[in-house]
Every structure is written in structure tokens, then in C-alpha cells.
Amino acid sequence: MPDTDVVIYHNPDCGTSRNTLALIRHAGIEPHVVPYLALPPAAALLTRLARRAGVPLRALLREKGTPYRDLGLDDPSLPDAALLAAVGHHPILLNRPLVVTPLGVRLCRPSEAVLDLLPPGPYGFFAKEDGEVVIDHAGRRVAGG
Structure with missing residues (x-):
């Protein structure tokens, strides 16, 4: 496989992020x-990634298990600058995994979106941590997987 620049904004505590990383590998x-x-993306970079x-930008934020509502980020009138500042202070607000390749940028939820x-x-058989098959033994992407 030729060298391909791929970046994954990864949280090792997240199963979706781990499965996405495993699929890339x-x-x-x-x-x-x-x-x-530990290393949240700078506001300008996050803005470019969303674009x-x-x-x-709001589509890249995570609500579940974060201070999203406590910080009032559910207010749709908040400007992007406020959202960016919140992510800078609370990087857990950035949804994961965000993947960047020469073919585009995407929030890979579900992981097989990568x-x-x-x-x-062709890729060989691949199943997620929970056993859900993503690529079958014939190398075909499984619907829903």
C-alpha cells in the first residue's frame, strides 16, 4: 500500500475510536x-476541519458524557467562537474519532465510515471489538457493518 497521510483524532477510551483506528491499520x-x-486542535484548525x-462546527461536538449542557452549548445562537473556546478548555467536547485523509475529513461514527x-x-475479514462483522471473509463490506 502506498504511503497515505491519515490523521485520527483519537480517544483510546472510546470503542468507536478504537475500532476506527483498527480499521485504518x-x-x-x-x-x-x-x-x-491532551492535545486539542487549535481553533483555526478545528474550523478548517469542520469546513x-x-x-x-456544532456537528463535531459531543453532548453525551461531556459538560455540553452545563456550559450552555445547547444554545443554538452561540457563535462558533464560543464553541471553539469551550473545546479548547474541555477537549472532551470534540466528538470522535475525527479522521483526515487525502480523500476527505469525516467524523467516523460508526467506525466503518472510515x-x-x-x-x-481488497481488505480481509474484519470484525469490531464487539464481534460485529464489517468486512466478511470474502472481503466484502457488510451492510450495516
Whole structure:
């Protein structure tokens, strides 16, 4: 497989993030892993990533298990600058895993969404941590997986 620049904003405590990282490696690519909880992306970078993903900045925020509501971020009138400042202070607000490849930027939820950002296979059998099959023994992507 040719060298492919892949970056994953990764939280090792998140199963979806772990499965996404495993799928990237399964494709023969060793990505640049950004432990975003310790090294949150700068506001300008996060803004560019959202733009490249084609989503509003708010779409990259995580509500569950974060101080999202406590910080009043559920107010739709808040400007992006306020959201960016909140992520800078509370990086757990950034949803994961965010993946960047030459083919695009995407929040990879579910984890198999990363396959759309990777060079075409064929890839061998792959199952998630919970046993859900993503790529069958014939190398085909499984619907829903």
C-alpha cells in the first residue's frame, strides 16, 4: 500500500475510536494518532476541519458524557467562537474519532465510515471489538457493518 497521510483524532477510551483506528491499520496504514484530549486542535484548525468535512462546527461536538449542557452549548445562537473556546478548555467536547485523509475529513461514527476515506481494498475479514462483522471473509463490506 502506498504511503497515505491519515490523521485520527483519537480517544483510546472510546470503542468507536478504537475500532476506527483498527480499521485504518487493517488497511495497512499507520496513521498519525492525535490524542486530542491532551492535545486539542487549535481553533483555526478545528474550523478548517469542520469546513472540509462539510458540516457546521456544532456537528463535531459531543453532548453525551461531556459538560455540553452545563456550559450552555445547547444554545443554538452561540457563535462558533464560543464553541471553539469551550473545546479548547474541555477537549472532551470534540466528538470522535475525527479522521483526515487525502480523500476527505469525516467524523467516523460508526467506525466503518472510515472505509469511505481509505484507498479501496481488497481488505480481509474484519470484525469490531464487539464481534460485529464489517468486512466478511470474502472481503466484502457488510451492510450495516
